[in-house]
Amino acid sequence: MKKFLQYTFIAVCFLPSAARAQFETIKDSVVQLYGVVMTADSLQGLQSVTVMVKGQNRGTVTNRQGVFSIVVLKGDQITFSSVGYKPKELTIPKNIEGTDYSVIQLMVTDTIYLPATVLKPRPRREQFERDFLNTQVPADNLEIARQNNDEAKRKVLMAYLPRDGQESNRNHLIKQSNKIYYTGQNAPINLLNPSAWNEFVKAWKRGDFKSKK
Template sequence: MQHKRSYILTLLIIIGFLFSPFLLKAQIAEFRDSVIQIQGITMTADSLRAVPGVSIMVKGQGRGTISNRSGVFSIVVFKGDTLSFTAIGFKHKNFKIPPDIKGNTFSMIQLMVEDTTYLPVTVIKPYPSREEFERSFVNLAPDDAYEVARKNTNNAHLRALARYLPADGREGVNNYLNQQARNLYYAGQPPPQNIMNPFAWAQFIQAWKRGDFKRKDTDNF
């Protein structure tokens, strides 16, 4: 009896090994048939304009893609999956891939309906109450044009701005071009030394008086 059971078990194992390639091929064929590539375009429903930047996610799987500037997208999914289309300013859309669709490619046009969002009215007030506004308006003493021009051209104010404000784009370009011009002017020879130049000494003394060489506060660095 024990010998008969061992014989049957061995026979089943042999049959399994013989038919395993066919089973594997059938599973691969079934897997290939269930995969489908979706190629489509997202457009507005009223004017058929391309909608770029639409997020296309496979529902429940956490993966997806985004339509390009022309609204075109491409994604590989399984038959029966649901695609979720979301974009700012448009209503949310879902599209379920038919499970019995034929072939492994599918083209679609997803129409997006514009969604208008109404925000609550917000009133911005510079003062907490009307009484505070009236008191500030009565006590307001605006500067005239001469006083405004005087404050804008104050030497101390201009020096402070020149010292602490970074150079803008035009100043940076000018400094770079001036440096390149100096390098090209003395190309092939050493540049002159300004140790005996009285104008350079005058500029150095003026910079020293202005405090350009003082040590700046580095607590914020």
């Protein structure tokens, strides 16, 4: 018990000092990085360049004049990237004095060479007309919607497409509701009901009784 109290007393005495020392170390390593990103050929400020701390999910972008500012730590790696330019990396020195560090980052244009495309004319006018008239243009979303809303096509889809989960569940609930509604009594026979015969004829014309694969 005495040893436990001694260890506790020592920890209480030295932990604040250790925490203070660690805080001072982190505080000394914080650096305010600021600067300007420019094009290497014309020395013009580059807008919307992404400035990221490598390995961390934080960063900033340059303004219209190419100026940026971000808080980093000594030893951090900073990446500069922009569309059409080669990415650059910058390492913050660990031995800098003070809490400010300024840079002028030059970005070099990234040239991308695409494979050559050769355009050749048709040998004869007749061949061009034949190929142009026989070209199958794929239907866009509007045309596909029109085709799906065609009455004849909807009848075919209703006859052969299986029921989805919502339709099966609704049909099951209707049957259960009718069964509970006529509990304790005989269900009516609609053999001589004109309204029931009318619904039967409509369903027959729609093809509701065709087998669905």
